[in-house]
Amino acid sequence: MNVKEILNNLEAKHPGEKEYLQAVHEVLESVETIYNENPQYEAAKIIERIVEPDRILTFKVTWIDDNGNTQVNLGYRIQFNGAIGPYKGGLRFHPSVNLSILKFLGFEQIFKNALTTLPMGGGKGGSDFDPKGKSDKEIMRFCQAFMLELWSLIGPETDVPAGDIGVGGREIGFLYGMYKKLAKEHTGVLTGKGLNWGGSLVRPEATGFGNVYFTQEMLATKGDTLKGKTVAISGFGNVAWGAALKATELGAKVVTISGPDGYIFDPAGLNAEKIDYMLELRATNNDIVAPYADEFPGSTFFAGKKPWEQKVDIALPCATQNELNGDDARKLVANGCILVGEGANMPSTEEAIKVFHDNKILFSPGKASNAGGVATSGLEMTQNSNKLNWTREEVDAKLHHIMKEIHAACVKYGTGVDGYVDYVKGANIAGFLKVADSMLDQGII
Secondary structure, three states: OOHHHHHHHHHHHOOOOHHHHHHHHHHHHHHHHHHHOOHHHHHOOHHHHHOOOOEEEEEEEEEEOOOOOEEEEEEEEEEEEOOOOOEEEEEEEOOOOOHHHHHHHHHHHHHHHHHOOOOOEEEEEEEOOOOOOOOHHHHHHHHHHHHHHHHHHOEOOOEEEEOEOOEOHHHHHHHHHHHHHHHOOOOOOOOOOOHHHOOOOOOOOHHHHHHHHHHHHHHHOOOOOOOOOEEEEOOOOHHHHHHHHHHHHOOOEEEEEEEOOEEEEOOOOOOHHHHHHHHHHHHOOOOOOOHHHHHOOOOEEEEOOOHHHOOOOEEEOOOOOOOEOHHHHHHHHHOOOOEEEOOOOOOEOHHHHHHHHHOOOEEEOHHHHOOHHHHHHHHHHHHHHHOOOOOHHHHHHHHHHHHHHHHHHHHHHHEOOOOOEOHHHHHHHHHHHHHHHHHHHOOOO
16 A cells, blocks of 8 residues: 555545545554555455445535525535444534535544444534524424435434534434434434433533543553643533543543633633533533633633643643644643543644654544544444433443543554554554454455
């Protein structure tokens, strides 16, 4: 395999899809050696097959707003790779949604899902619809129109979507209601469902919880713990909320949250009341964190800035892709940060990751450390299949075990001769081997 040649060919076929090409580059760079040591992969053209989706489904979504006007959005579902199970991945409703972003997310999802050890393939979908500023009725009408186009393409053993940015419990409810009406089935075809109708305990918090559990495992390799550590978190949605909740519970002090308008620095640290307020902010659907500073004296709002300039022990980027760049990484290193754990999907740029690796900072990629969300979605699927519900303690224990197993796989394949663990390499190799070997077993299809 020649990584440069493959990337050049992909760029010629898919010009301008920078997020997708960035995600492919990272994986290919990690697996190049092991791929070239196994000629059976080359013979079966595993790389050429794995970097292209099985199918991309694009459709228009037509709906009526509260003023009676007709609105048109684009909808997508990318079924990327189903070698180890039904396609699994979230739906994102946000104006930034395009093919490049969804292909990068779907490609990452292949390896993330493989790392969970659960039988789930990789997929992703969504729309350029913006829930911000929309009424509940408008969101309901959009979700019903979206599902009218999607329902025949998905199923509990075919493709199981979940939530993502812009798709929370409300949207999943509207989507599931329409699916049930059209399919005439009450199945676990969506995850992130309400607890009254098939959802799993811990699912909303799971990505953040998993990120902190993974952080805990990374620190343990150095004989360290979270107790007494200061933590910078970006975002204030479900991932950031779950991470803040679990990090605080384990004795750390979370001093930042952020939104598109800037970030909050709270030197006293978040507590239960402040973490609950994060949920209130999120529920306003306004994507701003500035009101926090008025609510809690002693905290400061920094407009238009990112939290990575603060002096902290641990950074957990939990917002969106490429939010932490090379300059941010250098600030974190200069301020003595010892660990960066990605809670979002690919939030660190390639330059930032190089800075962390060059300085031997403990760094985990999102496909490993944010896999707790899809892992718990997989646990929700299992509960739905068996028509039962596990307790909060049971789900949390299974999630914790899965994150430990993912960490162990990363250490197995990512430990260098100097003892430093390259978690990016370890996660990519572990996920790739499982998927590639499954593709070999199933023939050229």
